[in-house]
Amino acid sequence: MAESHDLIVLGKIKQQLVTIKDLPSILEIRDKASAIAKYQKARKAGHETSTRAKVIMLLSEARAGQVIREMQAAGTLAKRGQPKKENSQEVSLLSGLGITDSESSRFQKAADVLDAEPEWFDAAGDAAIKDTTDVTQQAVIRESAKLKNEKIGKRKTPTPKGKYDVIVIDPPWPMEKIEREVRPNQSAKIDYPTMTEEELRVLTIPSATDCHLWVWTTHRFLPMALRIVPEWGFKYICTFVWHKPGGFQPIGLPQYNCEMALYCRKGSPKFSSTKKFNVCFEAPRGKHSEKPQAFYDVVKRVTTGKRLDMFNRRVIPGFSAWGNEANDS
Secondary structure, rough: OOOHHHHHHHHHHHHHHHHHOOHHOOOOHHHHHHHHHHHHHOOOOOHHHHHHHHHHHHHHHHHHHHHHHHHHHHHOOOOOOOOOOOOOHHHHHHHHHOOOOHHHHHHHHHHHHHHHHHHHHHHHHHHHHHOOOOOHHHHHHHHHHHHHHHHHHHOOOOOOOOEEEEEEEOOOOOOOOOOOOOOOOOOOOOOOOOOOOHHHOOOOOEEEEEEEEEEEEOOOOHHHHHHHHOOOEEEEEEEEEEEEEEOOOOOOOEEEEEEEEEEEEEOOOOOOOOOOOOOOEEEEOOOOOOOOOHHHHHHHOOOOOEEEEEEOOOOOOEEEEOOOOOOOO
């Protein structure tokens, strides 16, 4: 009886979140959902209700993030990364509500997900109920990435099975097509799903205990790649550089005629050979974002075991494929 009553309460306060625009009321809903979640969890028989309550807690924080951004746009609050004036209205407002800087940042990241698709929160809750797991902001991000890629991608791709000794990953970095006023239509068409840094951080890498990992990146996303690698449980070792014939040249900067593959490792993997094994190599360009065969030939020559190519653009002999473009022409 208590569980059914709590489900009714949760339904009502969830509807209120859509229209409420003041932070105190939103946080009050979060606290009410939190109390229900704790009570149902303590009952040990209310996993579904507890999970639904946690979903509303996350929705409340996302809604708070939206309101905080609206206040930033109105000039009431400083934007993320900008210093706050001592004794300012912002300091008294957020601290008075018990919102720390880190919480404000987390709320706004949750707001990014809510802006894109509110249903992703419920989808994460459904998955947590089915798997009897917990639902967190990271779980929502994982579910959003999964559903977004299934929706945008050309076909649904199964999750790789088993563990791999050698992994090459070409992450779908969060790049966007840039329209130019001068010489327009020169940007490459982005025709595959992309992922945010938060989505990439929680990506599951199906690695064996000892595993070689190459992470492809461009100059723009190099700092992000170096931040994400430790999140995947790997240690950065060195950088392989693909010297390309020509490349994009930003105004006032040198030509970017190379791409990097960060070599990282987990455990203590060994190379089967290190002869003629250089970190710099030249190879012709292929289709947009396609990586050269010469690179894969070297990786196959110096490694043994099960190999996986994640987010691959085509099928590579000697590698299992995980990506939604492997068979594209």
